[in-house]
Amino acid sequence: MDIxxxxxxINGILLGGVLALLALGLNLIFGVVDVVWIxxxxxxxxxxxxxxxxxxxxxxxxxxxxxIAIIGVAxxxxxxxxLIIEPVLDSPPLNQLxxxxxxxxxxxxxxxxLFGTEFRNIxxxxxxxxxxxxxxxxxxxxxxxxxxxxxVALYVFLKRTYVGTAIRAIAQDREIVGLxxxxxxxVYLVVSAVGGAxxxxxxxxxxxxxxxxxxxxxxFGPVIFMICVLGGLGNMIGGFVASFVISQIIAIGxxxxxxxxxxxxxxxxxxxxMFIRPRGLFAP
Amino acid sequence: xxxxxxxxxxxxxILIALPAVIPTYFLHLVIQILIWxxxxxxxxxxxxxxxxxxxxxxxVGVGAYVPALLWTYFDVTPWLGIPLAVVxxxxxxxxVGYPCFRRRVVGHYFALVTLALSQxxxxxxxxxxxxxxxxxxxxxxxxxxxxxxxxxxxxxxxYVIAVLLWLAGLWVWRWIDRGIGREALEAISEDxxxxxxxxxxxxxxxxxxxxxxAALTAVGGAIYGQYFMYLNPETVSGIAVSLQIVFAAIAGGxxxxxxxxxxxxxxxxxxxxxRVWFGTNYIGAANTIxxxxxxxxxxxxxxxxxxxxxxxRPRRGSQPKxxxxxxxxxxxx
Numbered sequence: 001m002d003i004x005x006x007x008x009x010i011n012g013i014l015l016g017g018v019l020a021l022l023a024l025g026l027n028l029i030f031g032v033v034d035v036v037w038i039x040x041x042x043x044x045x046x047x048x049x050x051x052x053x054x055x056x057x058x059x060x061x062x063x064x065x066x067x068i069a070i071i072g073v074a075x076x077x078x079x080x081x082x083l084i085i086e087p088v089l090d091s092p093p094l095n096q097l098x099x100x101x102x103x104x105x106x107x108x109x110x111x112x113x114l115f116g117t118e119f120r121n122i123x124x125x126x127x128x129x130x131x132x133x134x135x136x137x138x139x140x141x142x143x144x145x146x147x148x149x150x151x152v153a154l155y156v157f158l159k160r161t162y163v164g165t166a167i168r169a170i171a172q173d174r175e176i177v178g179l180x181x182x183x184x185x186x187v188y189l190v191v192s193a194v195g196g197a198x199x200x201x202x203x204x205x206x207x208x209x210x211x212x213x214x215x216x217x218x219x220f221g222p223v224i225f226m227i228c229v230l231g232g233l234g235n236m237i238g239g240f241v242a243s244f245v246i247s248q249i250i251a252i253g254x255x256x257x258x259x260x261x262x263x264x265x266x267x268x269x270x271x272x273x274m275f276i277r278p279r280g281l282f283a284p
Numbered sequence: 285x286x287x288x289x290x291x292x293x294x295x296x297x298i299l300i301a302l303p304a305v306i307p308t309y310f311l312h313l314v315i316q317i318l319i320w321x322x323x324x325x326x327x328x329x330x331x332x333x334x335x336x337x338x339x340x341x342x343x344v345g346v347g348a349y350v351p352a353l354l355w356t357y358f359d360v361t362p363w364l365g366i367p368l369a370v371v372x373x374x375x376x377x378x379x380v381g382y383p384c385f386r387r388r389v390v391g392h393y394f395a396l397v398t399l400a401l402s403q404x405x406x407x408x409x410x411x412x413x414x415x416x417x418x419x420x421x422x423x424x425x426x427x428x429x430x431x432x433x434x435x436x437x438x439x440x441x442x443y444v445i446a447v448l449l450w451l452a453g454l455w456v457w458r459w460i461d462r463g464i465g466r467e468a469l470e471a472i473s474e475d476x477x478x479x480x481x482x483x484x485x486x487x488x489x490x491x492x493x494x495x496x497x498a499a500l501t502a503v504g505g506a507i508y509g510q511y512f513m514y515l516n517p518e519t520v521s522g523i524a525v526s527l528q529i530v531f532a533a534i535a536g537g538x539x540x541x542x543x544x545x546x547x548x549x550x551x552x553x554x555x556x557x558x559r560v561w562f563g564t565n566y567i568g569a570a571n572t573i574x575x576x577x578x579x580x581x582x583x584x585x586x587x588x589x590x591x592x593x594x595x596x597r598p599r600r601g602s603q604p605k606x607x608x609x610x611x612x613x614x615x616x617x
Binding site for chain 1: 381397408456566571582
């Protein structure tokens with residue numbers, strides 16, 4: 001096999017790790033709160049700015065900066081839920097979609113206002129690994145491994161803890177859980193915080209690879225939705241698998257043509273797959 | 285009814301008098317508002333029945349680029365180019381719409397499939413940068429004043445075109461609103477199976493309104509392209525434009541004739557006003573406020589501005605209806 005193609009495939013797998021993390025966060029929120037956060041990728045952007053300013057401007061050590069960013073974005077998730085989601089919980093789904101769409105406009109423009117449109121890099125230069133004359137970015141490798149750890153941690157959290165059980169219960173039947181003595185509002189807040197924390201974690205990993213700018217959310221946002229829908233909204237394992245399917249399409253497509261056409265192909269394939277499996281690839 | 289008619293006549297009289305009294309800059313703004321009002325009205329044809337398309341950016345993009353490219357590279361007059369753009373748009377709408385309806389892709393899924401469609405058009409335009417200029421945009425070949433090329437240096441021509449276009453859009457809205465198809469579509473948006481059971485041809489009704497909506501949107505995009513002469517993928521296609529359409533139409537109200545136009549008037553004058561107010565010192569300030577207002581509007585006025593006004597002063601036969609509910613979520617691990 002062509003060595004460059006193999007390199008593209010490996011990079012695709014590594015990209016899939018970060019996408020999976022984001023897809024899990026978005027899916028968790030959708031599955032439990034039943035609202036699609038259109039602005040999810042822009043919350044990631046906030047986390048990237050936090051890391052940039054803490055680390056590159058104020059000299060906070062990188063691990064601490066990442067920790068603060070994760071906690072901060074988790075807090076932002078709670079704030080988004082309280083200020084925007086809670087008032088529209090009983091509205092038609094369209095209005096919920098639009099409310100978070102308004103948040104997207106707000107976050108992108110507010111970031112433009114505060115930080116300007118220039119691209120900023122946190123300036124961490126990680127080595128590029130050479131393996132059998134293939135080049136693999138170390139930052140991507142870290143992102144992949146941490147992304148997988150995050151996914152496993154989420155799985156354990158949902159399966160093994162009391163709150164996790166409550167979260168799964170609420171996703172199955174939101175009328176009954178109230179009778180079982182579960183505080184629905186508290187679970188929503190926990191889920192928004194966890195979803196935010198996953199976005200924060202993704203922000204740490206993305207900040208190592210990409211420059212941050214106010215519109216970086218537009219690069220990842222549509223792809224993440226596509227992944228979630230393809231896996232079946234709310235279906236965690238489906239979303240996880242779909243992340244790698246889509247990242248492979250983008251990586252291999254990018255190898256044969258250019259990046260935009262690879263995305264065109266991924267989106268077109270997504271549309272076609274939705275016709276074949278309207279409830280997602282892995283719907284029962 | 286005579287009161288309403290008098291209001292309409294007064295409105296049209298103002299539109300006729302407008303270019304004589306306002307400066308060119310405002311005329312430019314009014315033309316934009318009218319073109320977008322037309323596009324938002326076209327979107328609302330579908331949106332009011334719960335088919336919330338996030339893909340109309342695709343039709344605007346096709347409508348704008350097809351005549352522009354044909355004219356610049358092959359000297360094809362927009363008089364032929366625009367119908368071709370409409371055909372292309374309708375084809376796109378059928379290719380995506382038919383399977384969507386056939387396979388019952390609804391709610392979030394429909395929104396996101398159509399979102400993908402607008403991304404496909406945006407990214408294709410960027411990817412074909414040898415022809416379209418990519419993200420740098422595309423400037424059409426200019427010939428000065430020409431009916432053949434549909435190019436007029438004087439804004440008044442485009443003002444007349446935009447007014448006629450807008451009125452035509454309203455007429456189509458009313459035509460659908462008055463027709464039996466409206467009852468059928470409302471029945472479909474409430475319960476598709478029940479609608480089919482009473483003998484409504486669900487597919488036919490859905491496809492008809494989708495095709496009309498896509499065709500009109502393409503015409504709007506084409507006139508926008510003819511007016512501006514400069515096209516950029518980001519301003520005529522993709523998620524941003526799709527969201528802009530959905531927001532403005534919803535903000536104005538999709539259940540009333542003038543709702544989407546009010547949405548266009550308010551959102552465009554607001555963004556323009558904020559842009560002028562803040563100038564270039566605070567880039568982003570205008571849209572920051574715009575974003576906050578959008579969220580507030582969705583939370584506190586879910587039926588749109590015109591809908592909210594109508595709720596205060598209810599009128600016969602124009603009761604706002606909630607958008608159809610969709611699939612519930614769920615989580616499986």
